[in-house]
Amino acid sequence: MLVSSSPATTTPARPLTWSAARYHPAFRLRLLVVVLLLLGISYALPFFFAFIQARPGTVLPDPLLDALPARDVSAPTFEVIYLSIAVALVYLLPRPTLLLRALWAYALLHLLRVATLWLFPLEAPAHLLVLHDPVVERFFYASPTPITKDLFFSGHTATLALLSLAVGRSRLRQVLAVLTVVVATLVLIQHAHYTYDVLAAVPFAFGCYWLAGKVVKW
Template identity: 85%
Template sequence: MPTHRSSAATTPARPLTWSAARTHPAFRQRLLVALLLLLGISYALPAFFTFVQARPGTVLPDPLLEALPAHDVSAPTFGVIYLSIAVALIYLLPRPTLLLRALWAYALLHLLRIATLWLFPLEAPAHLLVLHDPLVERFFYASQVPITKDLFFSGHTATLALLSLAVGPGRLRQVLAALTGVVAALVLVQHAHYTYDVLAAIPFAFGSYWLAGKGVSL
C-alpha cells in the first residue's frame, strides 16, 4: 500500500520575511545578541591591535613573497573589498535569515582571528607596504603607528570568502569567490600578509559560516 507523506515533510520551509522575522522571538533575540557581540568586538579591537603591534613576533620564510615584487595596491584592494561588501549587503538585507547567519559568522570570524593573532605573534613580512584602509584606520585602529602585525589570518581575504558563502549558491557567490581570489592576490602583492595568512583565511571563513549555521538555525 503506498504511503502518503505530509506536505510538511515534503515542502521545504520558506525563508523568513522581515514582516515574519519581526514577530519571531528567536530571530529577534539572536539578531540582538549578534549585533551586541559585534559592537563589543569593535570596541575591544583598537586596544587589542595596539597590543599585537607592540609585542615581538616571528619572521616566517615565504618563498612566494621573496619572488614577488612589492607594489602599493591599496586603492584597488579596498575598492574591490567595499564594492563586494556593498553588493553582498544589498542582497542580504531583504533576506533576514541569510543576514542573521552572516552576522553571526562575521562575529565568529573576528573571535577566531583574535584567538589566532594572540596565539601566533608574527613580525611583518619583509618589504611590506602598509595597506591604507580609510574606514578601519579612522574608526578601529587607535595606535599612532600603522598596524602591520595583524597577520594570521588575513581578515580581508576571510571576509570576502565569508560573503561568498553568505549569499548562497548562484552567480553572485561565484562572482564574490572570484573577487576573494583577487583580494588574496592583491594583499600578497602589497606584502601585507604572508602566503600562509591568505591560505588560512579560507578554511577559517568556512568554519565560521558552518558554526553560525549550527547555532542560529530557525
Template identity: 65%
Template sequence: MPAPTADSAAASPPLRWPEAWRTPGFRARLLLVLVLLLALLAVLPRFFAYIQARPGVVLPDPLLAALPAHDVSGLVFGTIYLSVVTGLWVLLPRPRLLLRALWAYLLLHVCRCLLLWLLPLEPPVGLVLLQDPLVDQLVYAAPAPITKDLFFSGHTATVVLLALAVGRGRLRTVLLAAAAVVGALVLVQHVHYTYDVLAAPLFAWGCYRMAGYLTP
C-alpha cells in the same frame, strides 16, 4: 544534526522582516549578535595596539621573496567594498541569511583575535602599508600603523564569507573570484604571508558552518 546551509535556507520559503521580527528567537539572536559585534569593535583598538607592541617572528615565504612589492591599496579596498555592498544588497531583504552572515562574521573575528594572540608574528619583508581611512580610524586607532594583524587574512576571509552567505549561483562565483583577487593583491602589497591568505577560506568556511547552529 548537520548545520543548515545557505543554499537550503535560500531554497526554503523566504522569511520576510515583519515575520522575522515577530519571531522571539530570531529577534533575540539578532539583537545579541549586534551587541556582541559592537562590543568587539570597542575592544579591538586596544587589542591591536597590544599585538603591534609585542615582538614576533618573521616567517620564510618563498612566494613573497620572489614577488616585488607594490602599493595596490585602491584596488584592494575597491574590490572589498564593492563585494560588501553587493553582498548586503542580496542579504538585507533575507533576514535569516543576514543573521547567519552576522554570526559568522562575529565568529570569524573571534577566531582571528585568538590566533593573533597565540601566534605573534612580524610583518613580511617589504611590506607596503595598506591605506584604509575608515578602518584605520575605527579599528586600528593606535599610535603606530598596525602591521602585525597577520594570521589569517581578514580581508580575504570576509569576501569568502560573503560568497558563502549569498548561496549558490553566479554571484557566489563572482564573489569567490573577488576573494581570490583580494588575496593576490595583499600578497603583492606584502601585508600578509602566503600562509595567511591560504588559511583564510578555511576559517571563513568553518565559521560559516558554525553560524548555522546559531541561526533559527
C-alpha cells in the same frame, strides 16, 4: 508558515521575510545578541590591535613573497573589498535569514581571528608596504603607528570568502569567489600578509560560516 507550534523553537519552512522575522522570538533574540556582540568587538579591537603591534613576533620564511616584487595596491584592494561588501549587503538585506547567519559568521570570524593573532605573534613580512584602509584605520586602530602585525589569518581575504558563502547558491557567489582570489592576490602583492595568512583565511571562513549555521538554527 512554521513547522511547529512552539514559536521559540520553530524552524521556518522557508526563509523568513522581515515582516515575519520581526514577530519570530528566536530570530529577534539571535539578532539582538549578534548586534551586541559586534558592538563589543568593535569597542575592544583598537586596544587589541595596539597590543599586538607592540608585541614582538616571529619572521616566517615565505618563498612566494620573496619572488613577488612589492607594489602599493591599497586603492584597488579596498575598491574591490568595499564594492563587494556593498553588493553583498544589497543582496542580504531583504533576506533576514541569510543576513542573520552572515552577521553571526562575521562575529565568529573576528573572535577566531583575535584568538589566532594572540596565539601566533608574527613580525611583518619583509618589504611590506602598509595597506591603508580608510575605514578601519579611522575607526578601529587605536595606535599612532600603522598596524602591520595583524597577520594570521588575513581578515580581508576571509571576509570576501565569507561573503561568497553568505549570499547562498546564487550567481553572485561565483562573482564574490573570484573577487576573493583577487583580494588574496592583491594583499600578497602588497606584502601585507604572508602566504600562509591568505591560504588559511578560506578554511577559517568556511568554518565560521558552518558554525554560524548551528548558532542561528532554531
